[in-house]
Amino acid sequence: MCRIAAYAGPSIPLENIIVRPKHSLLEQSQHATEAKLAVNGDGFGIAWYDRDETPGLYRDVLPAWADGNLTSLCRMVRSRLFIAHVRASTVGETSRQNCHPFSYRRWSFCHNGQIPHFAAIERKLEADLPDHLYSARQGSTDSEMIFLTLLANGLDDDPERAMAATLAKIGSGPDPVKITCTFSDGATLYGFRHASRGTAPTLYASGSLDNGGKAFASEPLDGGSWAAIPANKIISLGINQTA
Amino acid sequence: MCRIAAYAGPSIPLENIIVRPKHSLLEQSQHATEAKLAVNGDGFGIAWYDRDETPGLYRDVLPAWADGNLTSLCRMVRSRLFIAHVRASTVGETSRQNCHPFSYRRWSFCHNGQIPHFAAIERKLEADLPDHLYSARQGSTDSEMIFLTLLANGLDDDPERAMAATLAKIGSGPDPVKITCTFSDGATLYGFRHASRGTAPTLYASGSLDNGGKAFASEPLDGGSWAAIPANKIISLGINQTA
Amino acid sequence: MCRIAAYAGPSIPLENIIVRPKHSLLEQSQHATEAKLAVNGDGFGIAWYDRDETPGLYRDVLPAWADGNLTSLCRMVRSRLFIAHVRASTVGETSRQNCHPFSYRRWSFCHNGQIPHFAAIERKLEADLPDHLYSARQGSTDSEMIFLTLLANGLDDDPERAMAATLAKIGSGPDPVKITCTFSDGATLYGFRHASRGTAPTLYASGSLDNGGKAFASEPLDGGSWAAIPANKIISLGINQTA
Amino acid sequence: MCRIAAYAGPSIPLENIIVRPKHSLLEQSQHATEAKLAVNGDGFGIAWYDRDETPGLYRDVLPAWADGNLTSLCRMVRSRLFIAHVRASTVGETSRQNCHPFSYRRWSFCHNGQIPHFAAIERKLEADLPDHLYSARQGSTDSEMIFLTLLANGLDDDPERAMAATLAKIGSGPDPVKITCTFSDGATLYGFRHASRGTAPTLYASGSLDNGGKAFASEPLDGGSWAAIPANKIISLGINQTA
Numbered sequence A, B, C, D: 001m002c003r004i005a006a007y008a009g010p011s012i013p014l015e016n017i018i019v020r021p022k023h024s025l026l027e028q029s030q031h032a033t034e035a036k037l038a039v040n041g042d043g044f045g046i047a048w049y050d051r052d053e054t055p056g057l058y059r060d061v062l063p064a065w066a067d068g069n070l071t072s073l074c075r076m077v078r079s080r081l082f083i084a085h086v087r088a089s090t091v092g093e094t095s096r097q098n099c100h101p102f103s104y105r106r107w108s109f110c111h112n113g114q115i116p117h118f119a120a121i122e123r124k125l126e127a128d129l130p131d132h133l134y135s136a137r138q139g140s141t142d143s144e145m146i147f148l149t150l151l152a153n154g155l156d157d158d159p160e161r162a163m164a165a166t167l168a169k170i171g172s173g174p175d176p177v178k179i180t181c182t183f184s185d186g187a188t189l190y191g192f193r194h195a196s197r198g199t200a201p202t203l204y205a206s207g208s209l210d211n212g213g214k215a216f217a218s219e220p221l222d223g224g225s226w227a228a229i230p231a232n233k234i235i236s237l238g239i240n241q242t243a
Helices: A025-031 A066-077 A118-126 A142-152 A159-168 B024-029 B067-075 B116-125 B143-151 B159-170 C025-031 C068-074 C120-126 C142-152 C159-170 D025-031 D068-076 D118-127 D144-154 D159-170
Strands: A003-013 A044-049 A056-059 A078-086 A102-104 A107-114 A178-184 A187-193 A204-205 A214-217 A235-238 B002-013 B044-049 B056-060 B077-084 B102-104 B107-114 B178-184 B188-195 B204-206 B213-215 B234-239 C001-011 C046-051 C054-060 C078-086 C102-104 C106-112 C178-186 C190-197 C202-205 C214-219 C235-240 D003-013 D044-049 D055-062 D078-086 D103-105 D107-114 D176-182 D186-197 D205-208 D214-217 D235-238
Touching: A003 A025, A003 A107, A025 A078, A025 C202, A044 A107, A056 A066, A056 B044, A056 C068, A056 C120, A066 C054, A078 A107, A078 A178, A078 A235, A102 A142, A102 D078, A107 A142, A107 B213, A118 A142, A118 A159, A118 C106, A142 A159, A142 A178, A159 A187, A159 A214, A159 C078, A178 C159, A204 C046, A214 A235, A214 D205, B002 B024, B002 B067, B002 B107, B002 B178, B002 C054, B024 B077, B056 B067, B056 D068, B067 D055, B077 C159, B107 B204, B116 B143, B116 B159, B143 B159, B143 D107, B159 C235, B188 B213, B204 C102, B213 B234, B213 C001, C001 C068, C001 C178, C001 C190, C025 C078, C025 D205, C046 C106, C046 D176, C120 C142, C120 C159, C142 C159, C142 C178, C159 C190, C159 D214, C178 D078, C190 C214, C214 C235, D003 D025, D003 D107, D003 D176, D003 D186, D025 D078, D055 D068, D078 D107, D078 D144, D103 D144, D118 D159, D144 D159, D144 D176, D159 D186, D186 D214, D214 D235
Parallel strands: none
Antiparallel strands: A003 A078, A003 A214, A044 A056, A044 A078, A102 A107, A107 A178, A178 A187, A187 A235, A204 A214, B002 B077, B002 B213, B044 B056, B044 B077, B102 B107, B107 B178, B178 B188, B188 B234, B204 B213, C001 C078, C001 C214, C046 C054, C046 C078, C102 C106, C106 C178, C178 C190, C190 C235, C202 C214, D003 D078, D003 D214, D044 D055, D044 D078, D103 D107, D107 D176, D176 D186, D186 D235, D205 D214
16 A cells, blocks of 8 residues: 655645645655555655656655655755655565656556456566567566556557556456556646455545645645545546646 | 664574564564554664674665565574664664664664753763764764763673763753663673653563573564563673573 | 766756766766776765755765666756765765765755875864754765865855865875865855865866856866866856856 | 676685685776776675575675675675675666576576677567566566576576577577576586677686685686686586586
8 A cells, every 4th residue: 555646737846745735745654544554665756747748757765754865856846747656565675666656758657556466467468568668667566567558558549448448458356456546648647546346545636726736645635625536437637627 | 762672592593583473573663562653664773793703784774674685684694692673763864874783893782762852962972982982983873872972981891880871971851861772792682771751662571582592672572471671770681691 | 086067057957967968977977087986986966956045955875877866857957056976985885974965054065085184183173063063964074074164164254264264174184185176055156176285186167068057077078168277266156157 | 797706615704705805706896807897886796505495695786895784794694605796787777676696496696798689589588488487587687587597498407408598599689698607506506608709708717715615706806726617618616526
């Protein structure tokens, strides 16, 4: 179980979402309240958009709260659209390649959840990737594979159809598949919740932050107006459109 | 609030204390039950004794549970006396220099607690160190300063008197000083609990592990026989003596 | 021997100095040509100024060329004044606290050179720091101590006088003191070269980069117009003034 | 171009090969003399055998010379057979998963060289791995793939035949394949040099170290008796047999 926060709107310092809110992503990294694990200390990452089509990417294996660079970057860097993630991994060694967000060209993606039967389907999913996405794979997580499969299934053209095709390819196993994710092409911010059985991990949206921006977060960042997004439907927050 | 585990006895793989017990130090790093913070993810360290008088030292800033090297080392390395520590830091960036245990020549030391008025006395404590201990200081923690002050006050000759002199030098402040620590010269393992007011952080001793060894731990490692050690008295566990 | 690059002028992506030039700082980290050591792999750092008076700070212990985050940051972050440093350390473990630049309030500072008799004067230099600078010390290098001593000697009011007082305090030892450094308060970029005997480490200035900016560098970054700055005189590059 | 050192013989501290010799592996990490790159600062690793069949593994992304833990481990840990590696990577971010040695069950393996046409054959090589080796893959290097392909081709039964089958599978490309490697099952230490065209990277063997042990090294560790091993033939150094 990881924690996610993402923003779209007027350009703001990253810290306005990641550090400053009462229940900021950094606070959630140590004191999550709606996750099985209260602590998300297995790495973190940020993807942010500025002038380039390609997002900036900053990921590290330290707990987010222990990285002095992160505080400085969040104070200095401003962005009109960004995705941030703190990771809780139950097994295995952390590497930057396994930290979210993942990025490919203009797309960025981060995930909270899991494919419990991933070991059984990994070879098939990987074999089905076209060469350019096969060689883009850097780590070994189910999360990165979901992202690459979304891309292979036409994320550029139709996110809803790409998600449906990806879920079909993942199929089901003895334990429920859980995919709560946010992703972006730099223009629109998408949020999605899904569980093949049971409840999907939380994702809240706020359509009207103080500054007019919009946000997704695993847990509401402050006392403002946040609504749980519905399951099985891609919600999009555009910079110049209503949620 | 950190967690400590230490062992003296017949040579065993480090994992027998750090990894394998039901409530091992590694388990306590994620699920401490007798500490304010359940998670101790701000670095870890091990000091262990073998043939040399000088202990080996392995410290890193990652959470203990995220370091693949640690698992391998704990499986391979055997020792007759070792001290291990997982760290929970409430403020600041983690560095190896601030991870416990600290070592100086044949001594190793780790600490759970704090000197809340440390900022007010740091210059004085440091100025009172002899040159060889001043230049041995590597980090910026109150813990390392307690260790160096113990050494300056005759730890080699009389641990009880060195501790009394150190506590006198530290004095008191608006918030209570808390020092629970284990330390060793490679022959004897020492444990100590102290609070200037209120309750000292826990430290338990087991005088008869399965293999005949003895141990200290912030929280009992298993269902065996563990007793909280009394406060304000140095308890020693020798390899060839009764606790 | 480390390598330095610094810039003042119209806002540019950091990569225009650090990554893109033919003999960029990143290139110099692997193939320095005017240093005793060709490789500077013991950490790196960047201090950059934007809207805040306080600079951003990004430092890590990896070799600069091995940090994927650095490439991304240098592409995304733009600044009107920044200082960057790659470190070659001959002894000891690397820690972020010992990586340059150092910063204090609006000032940033990085250094190439050494005080060979530092061990003999460290206690005196530290004892002479006022409390607020004593408690700002994070690492153990001579470089950080030079910076704090400059601040204690009035860097805010008169850089020339602060430097003279600092050099007097450092004095001389059996081996020559070498201090080549760049530093800034966010408005002006300063460069300085000094050796108590022999030759000071190189520092070149370019008063007219392609974009109208100015720069310092340990080695010229490209085929443009670069001049070695004279020793023992602080050279300043202002954003709106001639060098 | 990386540097390798490996040992088989009476149990010795790792430092006797890695740290202490005049031209030790640690020295070669900064001052290699027979490699294109003099510096090997992109991570390091050690695999060592003791009582267990499974080797211990210690790998990190720091330059070997900057890791204080390594010095301590090399002083404390003793082994009768070990392989050590310092890495020079020309491209990409370093991760522990890409540091050598690689290990699988009782086998360990490290490599110096490259498959220049790896991108063209990676999918085929990976697809040909049996499931248990496919899921053992942790990183993205050609080196790890050579190791897994050796295992898939019967390394357990016949190293010569496994190597021949692996080389056949790798085939040739526009640039020459270069594979100089050492590997072990914990009983025998193997060394091998191969270039599809031109000269294979160096590997020397010493059949009689001071203590009666034997060693491989990319460059002779000291002034003793070292001979370049011939190309295209697996050389084995057994603990109880003549080279």
